[in-house]
Amino acid sequence: MDAGKLDALKEELAGHGLEATVSHGLLVLELEPGALPETAQKLRTALGFDLLLDVTAVDWPQREPRFDVVWHFYSTRRFQRVRLRVKVGAADPQVDTLTGLYGSAHYMERECHDMYGIRFRGNPDLRPILLYEGFEGHPLRKDYPKHREQPLVPYRK
């Protein structure tokens, strides 16, 4: 992506009070947890980021706050991407849901809840999606042992 378009978007974001950094062709916004709904609203309505591509998290077990929750947005008009990042602690890993703004958030927030145990405040449906009912723990956390097995049906001896 050409640098001119990135700089123009960066200026525009700055006009909305958002400080962005450039990382490998897309803009990154580091947010306080409370600023998420307002920022997503701005991105969607004022800046044209109409496609919520992805919701995931990164686990840094040695760090406090422990988790990065990461969103990727795309604009079907500007052809540009933006990444939002919010740090949350392990004690109460909660962020606000974006299901009110983007339908695609439903499934992706469920997956992120499955895998990292991040709770999305305001999302009424955080049932397991890739895992099953009664699965203990969150497998993509670094302290979940890779070899731990929780079969629903006992293995044949």
Add this chain to the structure above:
Amino acid sequence: MSFELPNPIRPAFTEPTDDSHVIVNIGPSHPATHGTIQIVTELDGEKVVRTDVHCGYLHRGFEKECESHTWHTLIPYVDRLNYCSALINNFAYCGTVETLMGIEITPRCRYLRTLLAEYARLADHLTCIAASLMELGAMTAFLYLVTIRDYIYEHMADVTGARVTHSYGRIGGLAHDLPAGWLERLGQILGQYEDFVGRVHGLMDRNRIFIDRTRDVGVLTPQQAINWGFTGPILRSTGVPRDLRKDTPYLAYAELDFEVPVGIKGDNYDRYFVRMREMDESVHMIHQLMDMLPGGPVTVDDRRCVLPDKQLVYSEIESLINHFKLIIDGPQVPAGECYVAHESANGELGFYIVSDGSGTPCKVHVRAPSFVHMGGAHLMLDGYQLADIVPTFGSINMIGGECDR
């Protein structure tokens, strides 16, 4: 009427909204769902009132497994995401790691990857259309399409060594160059493709039964499609001409002449037709790439990621150590994070990788189009007939491997 599932899921609803309605569970193993998916439906007669779509039956911990492999040894896993077009996964993954390492691939590799990605897209669309037509009873069309797909698979095996899961991409290039005579055979297959697909057009396009089953069924509006994260042929079938190959060109797409076909109504018929037209565009691109293909090496000369020549490994100590370090420790990817998306056969396939500077990924996340599409699948199922679930589901082309990871 209450109802209990013998399944490890908790359905979103267990009580029908009306006494005359029934709740019916479809899947996860059902002959008409090519892919393990479970759909809990509430039916009013044969009309679908609401649905609750569950996936995850093919979840195998792809992302967890990646965290205990080197950047290199997880390439075969990537194949198994969308196994209908494994090469696109390969190239998207390698492209992401190369971006983070700051590697620019050689011109021949760039064109070859583009050519093979389009070839893989052709195979993927053939599979999708063949399967969804067969589910509507069009056995002849199915056989025509999988015949040509089989020629492609055999032909891909000539270059990669495997019919389906190729593992042909490498960080910094490709496993090896094309074998002699490969491009001539490619020209023959593309000629046969025209024949077979022409017959399928003749059988299907104006076929009364086919139109009745697919026109105005599973309709998606452009606003719904964007709000629910649809990309690829499904988004284009609603009339939104968004294609990453055009909008944010990567590999060699900026130098190619091609069109982005779009639909009008966003129904099953449009999804069929958009895929048919996209295959023609892919063939058109492959013809151009065959003429443009430059010479030179297919792999960069970068000792951080590319294995040294075997002859040197056996004859000099530096190459031996280099080989050893790359195999044991893996390529050292600089600390940082990166998101790169390619237009896969189903939509935006994104890799979000995080490196802590070592040879093992800190995180590899896949933005899988099938998973996001399943999140919005109910929009295309609710309000139509029970029997429409099969063609609609077929036209979404959900691939379990990439949906459930």
